Amino acid sequence: MKVTAAVVNGEKRDFELEEIELDAPKDNEVLIKLVATGVCHTDVAGQDGLTTPMPVVLGHEGTGIVEQVGAAVSSVKPGDKVILSFSYCGKCRNCLEGQPGMCEKFNDLNFAGPNFDGTHRMHKDRHDLSLFFGQSSFATYTVVDEHNIVKVPDDADVDLAYLGPLGCGLQTGSGSVLNYLKPEPGATIAIFGMGPVGLSAVMGAKIAEASRILVFDLNDQRLAMAKELGATDVFNSKDIDVEATVKELIPGGIDYSLDTTGNGFVIKNAIHILRPAG
Ligand SMILES: [Zn+2]
Numbered sequence: 001m002k003v004t005a006a007v008v009n010g011e012k013r014d015f016e017l018e019e020i021e022l023d024a025p026k027d028n029e030v031l032i033k034l035v036a037t038g039v040c041h042t043d044v045a046g047q048d049g050l051t052t053p054m055p056v057v058l059g060h061e062g063t064g065i066v067e068q069v070g071a072a073v074s075s076v077k078p079g080d081k082v083i084l085s086f087s088y089c090g091k092c093r094n095c096l097e098g099q100p101g102m103c104e105k106f107n108d109l110n111f112a113g114p115n116f117d118g119t120h121r122m123h124k125d126r127h128d129l130s131l132f133f134g135q136s137s138f139a140t141y142t143v144v145d146e147h148n149i150v151k152v153p154d155d156a157d158v159d160l161a162y163l164g165p166l167g168c169g170l171q172t173g174s175g176s177v178l179n180y181l182k183p184e185p186g187a188t189i190a191i192f193g194m195g196p197v198g199l200s201a202v203m204g205a206k207i208a209e210a211s212r213i214l215v216f217d218l219n220d221q222r223l224a225m226a227k228e229l230g231a232t233d234v235f236n237s238k239d240i241d242v243e244a245t246v247k248e249l250i251p252g253g254i255d256y257s258l259d260t261t262g263n264g265f266v267i268k269n270a271i272h273i274l275r276p277a278g
C-alpha cells in the first residue's frame with residue numbers, strides 16, 4: 001500500500017515527506033496505523049548516519065492502532081491500541097532469560113535495515129528503505145514484528161499520544177532503576193541528567209520507595225519537573241561542587257548512582273559519591 005513517511009535520504013539530510021510503498025504484513029507481522037511518535041536522540045544519531053544504512057525511515061517511539069495481523073499473530077487483533085518498542089529475536093539465551101533488551105541479535109534487528117527475514121518492508125522507486133528499531137514510526141502506517149508490540153489494555157482511558165516515549169526513553173530510565181539497580185525501600189539514590197531518561201528514573205526511584213532521590217542537571221526547568229515527579233533534593237550542578245555537597249548531605253555516601261548524560265566528568269562524580277558498597 002502507499003503510505004507517507006519522513007525519509008532521510010543521506011547523512012545529516014533533512015526529513016523529506018514522501019509517498020512510499022509499504023508491504024503487507026507477513027505471518028508474524030502486524031500492520032499499524034500510527035497515531036503519534038516520540039522523538040528520541042537516537043533518531044538524531046540515525047539522521048546523522050551513525051546507526052543505520054541510508055535511506056532510512058526513522059522513529060522508534062510510535063503508538064497506533066492495529067489494522068491487520070498476519071496468520072501467526074495471537075497477541076493483538078485489528079482495532080487494538082498498541083505501543084511500539086524495540087525488536088528482539090525471542091530465541092537467543094538473553095531473550096529466553098527475560099532480557100530482550102540484551103538480545104544477541106539486537107544490533108542486526110534494530111539498526112541494520114532489514115527485518116527478521118533479511119528483507120525490507122518499505123520501498124521507494126524500487127529501492128529498499130531501512131527500518132529503524134524494526135518499527136520506523138515516522139510514517140502514517142508501518143509493519144512490525146509481533147515482538148515489537150505492547151498492547152494497551154482495552155479499558156485504559158489514555159491518550160495514545162502520551163504513550164509513545166514508553167517505547168524507548170521512559171523504559172530506559174525507569175527500567176535502569178527498577179530492573180537493574182533495584183533499590184530497597186529506604187535506599188538513597190542520585191540521578192544525573194534530567195532528560196526523559198533521567199526524569200523517568202526519578203519516577204522509578206519513587207515507585208521503589210527510595211528515601212532520598214538526589215538529582216542533578218544544568219536546567220532549572222527540568223529540575224523543577226524532577227521535583228514534581230518525586231525528587232527529594234534537586235541541584236543545578238553548575239552552582240555546586242557535587243561531591244562535597246553530597247558528602248555533606250549523606251556523609252557515608254549514597255547507595256545507588258545513575259548517570260544518563262554519558263559525560264565523563266559527570267560519571268566520575270556519580271562514582272565518587274557512592275558509599276563503599278554502592
Ligand atoms: Zn530512543
Ligand SMILES: [Zn+2]
Nearest residue numbers: 089092095103
Ligand atoms: Zn534474542
